[in-house]
Amino acid sequence: MNNSSDHSCFVRWFRDSTPYIHAHRGRTFVVSFGGEALTDGLFANLVHDFALLNSLGIRLVLVHGARPQVEQRMNARGCQMLYVGGLRVTDAVALECVKEAVGTVRVEIEALLSMGLANSPMAGVRIRVASGNFVVAKPLGVRDGVDFGHTGEVRRVDAEGIRAQLNQGDVVLLSPIGYSPTGEVFNLGAEEVATSVAVALRADKLLLLTEQDCINITDGRPIRQITTDESAILLQDKSLPNESIPHLKAAMNACRRGVQRAHLINRRIDGASLLELFTRDGLGTLVSLTPFETMRQAEIKDVGGILELITPLENQGILVQRSREHLEMQIAAYTVIERDGMILGCAALHAFPEEFAGELACLALREDYRGDNRGERLLEHVETKSRSLGIKQLFVLTTQTTHWFREHGFEYTDIASLPSTRQVQYNPQRNSKILVKRLAA
Ligand SMILES: CC(C)(COP(=O)(O)OP(=O)(O)OC[C@H]1O[C@@H](n2cnc3c(N)ncnc32)[C@H](O)[C@@H]1OP(=O)(O)O)[C@@H](O)C(=O)NCCC(=O)NCCS
Structure with missing residues (x-):
């Protein structure tokens, strides 16, 4: 920042963000992102943004995916993940790959959240990350004759356990796996975990970080705000790109089940979450049960x-x-x-x-x-x-x-x-x- 116009820009920008800082402090946000987020150079910045949200008093639950990392391991073993009706079939080999991939991804995220180098934006930050068996899963079972093996669905979320960690100021990091009372591990979808956790916590926001903007194909324009009823019509009309469908469905379901707001945010835009949360019009898609104003x-x-x-x-x-x-x-x-x-x-x-x-x-x-x-x-x-x-x-x-x-x-x-x-x-x-x-x- 060299001259007085830069200074006044900064001061104005900082002041303009004050009402949002007030509005978000003490709120609970659940953020989900795919394993793709770890595969390009933007991830370190995304983690810095999480650190900033945590410093601003936002109670954060992060849910990561690991699909590319699982697929990479499957390919290395000469196998491929089998999908039936859009659902994964997790056999014993796939489960091994899931456990390895999830473990590695989790460690990498924890490492970045632990960074505190003097010359980085994380200088002086001390974030405690809590992970654990907060998600109880059950098997998807056999459907139309297909045994889905170790693919599961969320049975219950230990909301009290997660809240206890958030109350201590910890960031909670969850993986797309769940445990059953029989001691088994199940492969879950990151979005399902994020949605179930957001609903169980009655979170103020669910932020779904996506790989592209949510665009209405009919007019080619990004959707900025949408209610759950409007989302249902859009999903039926098939006027959305394929990638956006599961995200909008997850957002719609979360809002219908008690989450106040869900945001679809293109994570490929550097700082997208900050722009969405701290500027007047944001840049993602905001989904809510009732009109948001x-x-x-x-x-x-x-x-x-x-x-x-x-x-x-x-x-x-x-x-x-x-x-x-x-x-x-x-x-x-x-x-x-x-x-x-x-x-x-x-x-x-x-x-x-x-x-x-x-x-x-x-x-x-x-x-x-x-x-x-x-x-x-x-x-x-x-x-x-x-x-x-x-x-x-x-x-x-x-x-x-x-x-x-x-x-x-x-x-x-x-x-x-x-x-x-x-x-x-x-x-x-x-x-x-x-x-x-x-x-x-
Ligand atoms: C008065 C106020 C509520 C109007 O709200 P708003 O959403 O801007 O109003 P609208 O969009 O309906 O109208 C905007 C128009 O009013 C004009 N306007 C705003 N404040 C004005 C004022 N004090 N005197 C004359 N016109 C004014 C704007 O210039 C604009 O005109 P334009 O479209 O020709 O440019 C808002 O300007 C405000 O909060 N002002 C400060 C508080 C205040 O003065 N309250 C009244 C106390 S009794």
Whole structure:
């Protein structure tokens, strides 16, 4: 970083990431990646990114795959993995290869996570990695006459055991194998393990690192956000590249079973997970049960997010000061826009029922989310709520936003037209303009 423009870029970027850092701290993320990730030069960077997430207080469970490493060992023995109906058949030789490959891959990941060289991004980092028999498996058995041997499926996840490790600040590293109460080892799919673990932990996010972007074949464009219902339609339409199908299925299932958000992220883009998690629009595909941005009634848990949103505006004199206690007491009056765990906007409606009047207050949006009609949508929401309460006149007191309100149907009025209890609270020093909008029934 040589000049002042680099400095200001860095400062701006770092500040912009603050709300995401707040939103993600203490959350549980399960990340899965295929064995392919270990086979190119990007893997060390990916591990550094995991270390960074861990340092930022994110509770991390990593689930690795090992397919290329298993296939390499099979080929060396002159064998090939057999697939029937898209499922692997794991015979005794294949199981040996799985155990060898998984062991080697795990050791390599642990080694990278242990790195702390002074001249590397991992300098001073001390990450403890916990692996273990957290996944209980059962055999797939014989299906349509085919014996799948040591191929298994997840029977149970020891969520309590994993949580205990996460509570100590450890990164949990899981392999695509499971153990049965009979003492056998089963070959599992990394995505199935990741999904089952994310569901069992009720994780906040499942990050599926993929080998390519999730693109809709019909229009050739990357899918940025999608709900589980939309995913189901897309999977039926066959409008996805083959590689994306299992990932989107896993993401959809995880969200339907209680995981809040799943992200498909192209791991070939250096730093893709960081861009997805710490920038406004990310670059992966976000899958969620409900649309990922919602406008809803505020709850007590939103007070921190509202304060973070309005404090800079209070400091600029655009909004009046509101304490945490005030917000907690008045929370029922607030509506918020929430996006992926972050409060983007808010507005309050204070009703004066005897005078069929209401006051719109504390209308605010985060700076980087303005200009997309969210302000208008918040206003419409407050107007609808007002009408349902029999409010006929909606007032607003503002110092710097009069034109915005005038462009949205408000007209200037004077203090005498305010509800009487509100008149006595008017602060002449602030000298706010008073505007009113008459609401049609
Ligand atoms: C007022 C606010 C909620 C509007 O939200 P928004 O999503 O940007 O609004 P919309 O997308 O519906 O409208 C954007 C338009 O309003 C304009 N606008 C934004 N703030 C304005 C202001 N203070 N005065 C005049 N116009 C304003 C924008 O320039 C834009 O106009 P353009 O499309 O011609 O460029 C948002 O700008 C905000 O949070 N401002 C700071 C807090 C504030 O002033 N709150 C009101 C306190 S009473």
